[in-house]
Amino acid sequence: MAQEFFKNFPEMQYKLDSGKIITIKDFFRKSNIEGAAQEAVVNYTLHELEEGDRPDVLASKLYGNGDLHWTFFLVNDYNNYYEWWKDQFTFEKYIKEKYKGKYFICENSTDIVSATSKFLLGETITGVNSRGVVTEVDPTFCRLGVDVEIGFTNPVSSTGSTSNKSVTPTSIIDKRDGIAYYEKDGVKSTHFVAGATSKSLWENEWELNEAKRTIKIIKPSMIGPVVSQFEKVMKS
Numbered sequence: 001m002a003q004e005f006f007k008n009f010p011e012m013q014y015k016l017d018s019g020k021i022i023t024i025k026d027f028f029r030k031s032n033i034e035g036a037a038q039e040a041v042v043n044y045t046l047h048e049l050e051e052g053d054r055p056d057v058l059a060s061k062l063y064g065n066g067d068l069h070w071t072f073f074l075v076n077d078y079n080n081y082y083e084w085w086k087d088q089f090t091f092e093k094y095i096k097e098k099y100k101g102k103y104f105i106c107e108n109s110t111d112i113v114s115a116t117s118k119f120l121l122g123e124t125i126t127g128v129n130s131r132g133v134v135t136e137v138d139p140t141f142c143r144l145g146v147d148v149e150i151g152f153t154n155p156v157s158s159t160g161s162t163s164n165k166s167v168t169p170t171s172i173i174d175k176r177d178g179i180a181y182y183e184k185d186g187v188k189s190t191h192f193v194a195g196a197t198s199k200s201l202w203e204n205e206w207e208l209n210e211a212k213r214t215i216k217i218i219k220p221s222m223i224g225p226v227v228s229q230f231e232k233v234m235k236s
Helices: 002-006 034-040 055-063 066-075 088-098 201-210 220-235
Strands: 011-015 021-025 044-048 102-105 124-127 130-138 143-150 158-160 171-174 179-184 187-189 197-200 214-218
Touching (some): 055 066, 055 220, 066 220, 197 201
């Protein structure tokens, strides 16, 4: 079987959605066979991924062999398994982990960082019946990222335990709802201009993820010849 010829690939650790860590072959160390991939895979087609289409699941559906999932990573521009399109459940879990916490939205950038003072990463920030840890200092969008321990359901005067800098945010929002960029006439910017619309971090991540939904696949009728070609490459 073709997968036997890939036994010499180095191994890597991969974390499943369940949190379990498994050992898999690092198919991304493929510099020696990329040239052969371009020559051999001339008859690929496009495929739109569906809910639950992990690489091994899709390989089983298309080729009847889940071990052939490595072929997707040879014909698509992936650097690792984490770049695979995320279905709804996986995407929301990813967003929850990446954008946990709150943003303190402020009036001016000097509320975050000024010539004489600034909030510090990792410091505790407290307000009335509220406490959290500063995880992001972003004067560009006039916001302070906070991992909330208690409170901060509404704007309240808050002070950093180390910097002693204080701020009263105009609003407190979930990080996922923070602005990723402004867009006008197809041009993206971190600064607002008249007529521009804003895209949230969630919306930006969704668009990036959906762009990965359609992938190249080797036509099932061609999988045998292509695998045979790589067998020769791996033997050489």
